Amino acid sequence: MKIVAGGRTTDNFAKFALAVVAILLLATLLDAALLAHALAQGSPFGGPRPGTAPVPTSGIVGWLFAKQAEFYRQFSGLIRASKADGTAAWSLMGVSFLYGIFHAAGPGHGKAVISSYLVANEETWMRGVVLSFLSALMQALVAITVVGVAAVLLHASAGTMNLAVNWIETLSYALIILVGLRLLWVKGRAFIAAARDLGRPTGALGAAVTPAEAVHDHHDHAHDHDHDHAHCDHDHHAHAATPGHDAHDGHDHGHSHHDHDHDDASAWGHAHAPEPEELAGPGGWGRGLSAIVAVGLRPCSGAILVLVFALAQGLFWVGAASTFVMGLGTFITVATIATIAVSARSWASRMASSRSGYGILAMRGIEAGAALVIIGFGALLLGGYMVNERMVGF
Amino acid sequence: MNKHFVRLILAASGFLAACVSASAHPHVWVTMQGELVYASDGSITGVRYNWTFDDMFSAFAVQGLDAKKPGEFSREELGPLAKENVNSLKDFGYFTFAKANGKKVELKEPIDYYLDYNIKDTVLTLHFTVPFKTPLKTKELNLEIYDPEYFVDFSFKDVKEPITLAGAPAACKLTVAKPQELSVQPGQQLGEAFFNQLSAGDNWGAQFANKVSVKCP
Numbered sequence: 001m002k003i004v005a006g007g008r009t010t011d012n013f014a015k016f017a018l019a020v021v022a023i024l025l026l027a028t029l030l031d032a033a034l035l036a037h038a039l040a041q042g043s044p045f046g047g048p049r050p051g052t053a054p055v056p057t058s059g060i061v062g063w064l065f066a067k068q069a070e071f072y073r074q075f076s077g078l079i080r081a082s083k084a085d086g087t088a089a090w091s092l093m094g095v096s097f098l099y100g101i102f103h104a105a106g107p108g109h110g111k112a113v114i115s116s117y118l119v120a121n122e123e124t125w126m127r128g129v130v131l132s133f134l135s136a137l138m139q140a141l142v143a144i145t146v147v148g149v150a151a152v153l154l155h156a157s158a159g160t161m162n163l164a165v166n167w168i169e170t171l172s173y174a175l176i177i178l179v180g181l182r183l184l185w186v187k188g189r190a191f192i193a194a195a196r197d198l199g200r201p202t203g204a205l206g207a208a209v210t211p212a213e214a215v216h217d218h219h220d221h222a223h224d225h226d227h228d229h230a231h232c233d234h235d236h237h238a239h240a241a242t243p244g245h246d247a248h249d250g251h252d253h254g255h256s257h258h259d260h261d262h263d264d265a266s267a268w269g270h271a272h273a274p275e276p277e278e279l280a281g282p283g284g285w286g287r288g289l290s291a292i293v294a295v296g297l298r299p300c301s302g303a304i305l306v307l308v309f310a311l312a313q314g315l316f317w318v319g320a321a322s323t324f325v326m327g328l329g330t331f332i333t334v335a336t337i338a339t340i341a342v343s344a345r346s347w348a349s350r351m352a353s354s355r356s357g358y359g360i361l362a363m364r365g366i367e368a369g370a371a372l373v374i375i376g377f378g379a380l381l382l383g384g385y386m387v388n389e390r391m392v393g394f
Numbered sequence: 395m396n397k398h399f400v401r402l403i404l405a406a407s408g409f410l411a412a413c414v415s416a417s418a419h420p421h422v423w424v425t426m427q428g429e430l431v432y433a434s435d436g437s438i439t440g441v442r443y444n445w446t447f448d449d450m451f452s453a454f455a456v457q458g459l460d461a462k463k464p465g466e467f468s469r470e471e472l473g474p475l476a477k478e479n480v481n482s483l484k485d486f487g488y489f490t491f492a493k494a495n496g497k498k499v500e501l502k503e504p505i506d507y508y509l510d511y512n513i514k515d516t517v518l519t520l521h522f523t524v525p526f527k528t529p530l531k532t533k534e535l536n537l538e539i540y541d542p543e544y545f546v547d548f549s550f551k552d553v554k555e556p557i558t559l560a561g562a563p564a565a566c567k568l569t570v571a572k573p574q575e576l577s578v579q580p581g582q583q584l585g586e587a588f589f590n591q592l593s594a595g596d597n598w599g600a601q602f603a604n605k606v607s608v609k610c611p
Contacts, residue, residue, distance in 0.1 A: 065419060068419040069420060072419060072420075075450065076448070076449050076450045103419075151457055151458065155458050156457075157459060158454050158455055158457045158458065159478070160458065161457070161458075301421060302421065305450050305454050306450070308453055308454045308457050309450045312453040312457070312516070313453075
């Protein structure tokens with residue numbers, strides 16, 4: 001593999017490298033505190049124990065932290081008050097919403113997995129938002145189902161619920177690993193192919209361009225088609241075709257993707273992310289579903305405590321509504337982070353498209369790296385569960 | 395424009411990293427009372443605690459427990475739960491960090507433990523005694539009670555003497571440092587100044603430690 005960096009592009013290269021580093025940082029840092037969770041012990045009194053991370057470092061962070069605790073402390077009083085007073089139920093919804101927003105900024109809630117998934121799959125902003133929404137919705141549904149089935153229907157004890165949550169957690173972590181492995185299989189091979197292509201003379205590549213593809217008139221694009229992994233380059237291609245276009249423009253992406261899907265009978269096609277237009281289609285949901293399920297399976301500890309308390313007060317429905325509203329808040333935070341991840345990726349791929357060869361390799365590297373991040377988180381979480389199971393009380 | 399984007403990404407990464415660390419907030423609140431237990435020879439044998447949990451956690455803990463009278467739990471009915479609690483607490487060192495003359499004090503498994511349920515407040519109280527591995531005759535004993543992960547918030551009960559000395563030599567002096575101002579009380583609003591005063595470190599929860607110190611001549 002040969003990397004030729006021309007003097008003209010030194011500045012671009014520096015920016016590009018920065019972008020790559022920033023994206024990887026983003027993907028890893030988002031849920032770095034999950035490590036704390038992975039290493040965390042079980043609950044001392046058998047309650048659900050969420051990932052906890054130490055060290056707020058500034059006033060703003062402290063403020064976020066204080067808000068969470070403040071909102072959380074209001075739950076029990078507001079639920080009690082809801083019994084007699086309808087307005088308290090509305091206050092509870094407001095507090096639940098804010099709590100969801102603030103709390104989702106913490107570990108868990110699949111930010112790292114969702115973001116890495118979006119980065120690895122060159123997903124559009126729209127799909128990022130939809131994925132965030134569905135995973136938050138699923139998280140709420142799982143919490144309500146666990147408490148609803150275990151506590152309401154089966155009259156199960158806290159210990160049984162802990163056990164159920166532990167099993168769900170394990171399943172969720174295993175799924176995260178599977179999603180990561182599947183991505184790595186696809187993106188890792190694309191990376192290797194891109195690395196191999198770097199060694200080949202570029203002149204020969206143009207000859208392989210078919211007239212239909214030549215309409216796009218982009219060098220990288222042709223290059224990739226020739227080597228049968230063109231799907232990975234749709235982003236660059238789209239940007240090259242519409243210079244200066246906003247990176248968020250899912251529509252544009254979609255169109256160029258479509259073109260490719262038609263003339264590109266790629267062996268990698270199955271790994272291709274579905275387009276926004278395809279989302280509603282029968283096959284489209286299936287692809288993102290694995291990520292949604294993997295992330296959404298693990299319920300939030302706070303939600304479970306709220307639900308059980310509401311149940312004890314004879315107001316299960318109030319707890320359920322609060323859980324959904326919390327999920328809405330969670331969605332807003334996760335979608336914001338997903339937006340940053342997608343934007344960063346689009347921007348990096350624009351940078352990459354201006355640097356044929358190395359740029360493509362770097363994009364493939366970022367994608368494979370994001371897949372590795374997903375696997376890493378899954379593995380750590382799964383490992384952490386082993387510790388959890390041993391420690392759980394009740 | 396690109397430069398701005400780099401800055402944006404970096405700023406966002408930093409912000410998110412910061413958010414991640416802001417995640418820890420307590421899910422369980424414990425209001426405690428305690429006493430240091432002395433043997434007749436003046437040595438300290440252990441700590442006796444009463445820990446009252448908040449209503450949300452209490453509701454979770456008693457969920458699904460059978461009671462003769464619904465909503466009322468006898469000490470016997472709560473027996474298995476109390477056993478589980480003290481067993482689980484072992485893994486956390488009973489959240490008790492004891493030092494005698496600067497040296498760590500080893501703890502044994504709890505004795506005399508039971509739970510009772512306050513029907514009016516719907517809260518559980520765990521009563522238990524943590525014996526020291528060997529009874530201590532020491533000039534200075536320091537106890538810190540906290541959860542390093544700050545999943546559990548500990549605070550002394552709002553009474554004149556939340557910690558007492560049971561059978562201590564008359565000359566011994568007890569000081570109790572309440573971290574009340576460091577605890578997030580129901581409805582309490584914490585200003586930024588409060589958090590700025592907190593130092594960053596691995597042992598985040600230690601900043602919420604309840605400190606007990608006994609000095610004997």
